[in-house]
Amino acid sequence: MEMNNQAMESKYHRKLNGDTGLIIGMLLLLVGVEGFVLYKVLAETWEIAGDFFYLYVIFVGLMVVIEAIGCLSVRQSIKNHMFEFKYYD
Amino acid sequence: MSEHESASLVKTLRPFHVWALGVGIVLVGEYMGWNFTVAKGGVLGSMLAMLVAGTMYVMISLCASELGSSTKLAGGPYDWARLFIGPGAAASVGLAVYMEYIALEAADAIVVAFIAQSIFPELQVFPVTLLVIALLTFINYRGVVAALTLNFFLTMIAFIAIVVFFFATTFGTVDIHPEYLFQGALPNGMIGLFAALQFGPWFYLGIEGAAMCAEECKHPSRSVPLGQQAGMITLLIGAAMTLYLCAVLIPADMLGVSVYPLFEAAQNSGVFIFISLLGLGTFLTCVASANGCVCDSSRSWFALSRDKYVSSWFSAVHPKYNTPYRAVIFTMPVAIGFAFSGFLDQVITFSIISGLLCYVLIPFSLIRFRNLFPETTSRVRPFVGPLQPYIAYFAIAIAITILSTLFWGYKYNLIFAFVFYGIAYFYFSHRHKSSNAENNWAEMGWPLPRGSENARIGKEGIGVGDE
Numbered sequence: 015m016e017m018n019n020q021a022m023e024s025k026y027h028r029k030l031n032g033d034t035g036l037i038i039g040m041l042l043l044l045v046g047v048e049g050f051v052l053y054k055v056l057a058e059t060w061e062i063a064g065d066f067f068y069l070y071v072i073f074v075g076l077m078v079v080i081e082a083i084g085c086l087s088v089r090q091s092i093k094n095h096m097f098e099f100k101y102y103d
Numbered sequence: 104m105s106e107h108e109s110a111s112l113v114k115t116l117r118p119f120h121v122w123a124l125g126v127g128i129v130l131v132g133e134y135m136g137w138n139f140t141v142a143k144g145g146v147l148g149s150m151l152a153m154l155v156a157g158t159m160y161v162m163i164s165l166c167a168s169e170l171g172s173s174t175k176l177a178g179g180p181y182d183w184a185r186l187f188i189g190p191g192a193a194a195s196v197g198l199a200v201y202m203e204y205i206a207l208e209a210a211d212a213i214v215v216a217f218i219a220q221s222i223f224p225e226l227q228v229f230p231v232t233l234l235v236i237a238l239l240t241f242i243n244y245r246g247v248v249a250a251l252t253l254n255f256f257l258t259m260i261a262f263i264a265i266v267v268f269f270f271a272t273t274f275g276t277v278d279i280h281p282e283y284l285f286q287g288a289l290p291n292g293m294i295g296l297f298a299a300l301q302f303g304p305w306f307y308l309g310i311e312g313a314a315m316c317a318e319e320c321k322h323p324s325r326s327v328p329l330g331q332q333a334g335m336i337t338l339l340i341g342a343a344m345t346l347y348l349c350a351v352l353i354p355a356d357m358l359g360v361s362v363y364p365l366f367e368a369a370q371n372s373g374v375f376i377f378i379s380l381l382g383l384g385t386f387l388t389c390v391a392s393a394n395g396c397v398c399d400s401s402r403s404w405f406a407l408s409r410d411k412y413v414s415s416w417f418s419a420v421h422p423k424y425n426t427p428y429r430a431v432i433f434t435m436p437v438a439i440g441f442a443f444s445g446f447l448d449q450v451i452t453f454s455i456i457s458g459l460l461c462y463v464l465i466p467f468s469l470i471r472f473r474n475l476f477p478e479t480t481s482r483v484r485p486f487v488g489p490l491q492p493y494i495a496y497f498a499i500a501i502a503i504t505i506l507s508t509l510f511w512g513y514k515y516n517l518i519f520a521f522v523f524y525g526i527a528y529f530y531f532s533h534r535h536k537s538s539n540a541e542n543n544w545a546e547m548g549w550p551l552p553r554g555s556e557n558a559r560i561g562k563e564g565i566g567v568g569d570e
Binding site for chain 2: 073083084091095098
């Protein structure tokens, strides 16, 4: 019985790590792509965009930070309830 | 109650189905439509619109994740407004969601028919459009799992096409024109930056619909937040890649009026494999979007019917396939009517305005939800969204700002939409006030909302006095 519980716990943590890896991987891709595109466009248009570039920095910052915090909350929620709601059975 | 009506929706969906529903509906907006931001505000206006709308949608999707995983109901924004705001707002949102998705379905089906005709010139647009709408209705009639699994594969191919094209371009496989970025940076001056905002939602329009399959999820408290946030990140990545690819491969003046900008960018690259891949992606993403729209619009109509806002005849669930089959079939004549009305551009604008109305009322539903049910027990609120209610207020402010920019060029559509939803609001508020409909919180396994005990005691007190 105890062996079964241990196996289940190990399976649940493995699956949770899978969900976490997926989210972190996508967040890293998001940061990389947004940073690259923003840099390329602003570098080419700096003569025009130099006066209001901060608008882009503010909104990209807000977008990425809120999404990252949101994803951490999703992970925390899955971790808190995974045994209660038997997410990975 | 008949046997059909007592059957319930099947609970089998997983996070990837939620992702497929959300991204499947929206990805078409990255293949076409978003580029009108370039016509208004150039490359810089388009990028600001992408970031401002992206920030709003991140916040909306967090609100939708919390509301969807808590209520676990098929109506999505309609049910949230019904439970936490009132019948008038609920009916307005339910109708707005229905109009938003069914208009999009009609537009997608027509584009699929045009693409098919460009490949096989002997085909006629009218019968192909009918065939596409009928086929997707049939798939959704047969079962939600099959419909959304199909969506997953269609959407994944279309998304991978963008990613492959982006990385190939970034690593020098394709000759790009960075000078296009400067030439088309800001053609209409600073006012263009603001005007471009009105088309910013095209990058993400409809992602909130991912939460509408909550009632059919096996574990909604995991599937809805995980699928929705993964979908949101996918769209943010896709939007940035699309903007960059098109801006360095198509001159801005041509990009602003292009019908299929990503496909045109691939054509300008001159590489056959990318032309094929992006052509296929354009076709598949239209099919996926129309398919997701049938799913979401039928769920909204089903939810409206279940609560008797429209005829309860539509609330029947198929005994074998466990789908709201009458609501699904009913999408077909309405979509055909929209498709052949001759006013498709007006219909699409109405769809955007309807969406923006939802983006004001979804965060407002969340604010009300938090006020009425402050407890964070796993039964009431299994997923607790971060930074609330501040991001809900911020999302409302951005949605109203974008809505106000539609006054340039779409004044009459805006006035018509306000009149339409205003009438719906007052009509349904009056009708459901007289029928004295009350939410049955116990049936959902929830406690009574904050303040309801005092109200009930107050009512009883008045009753005793009257007697």
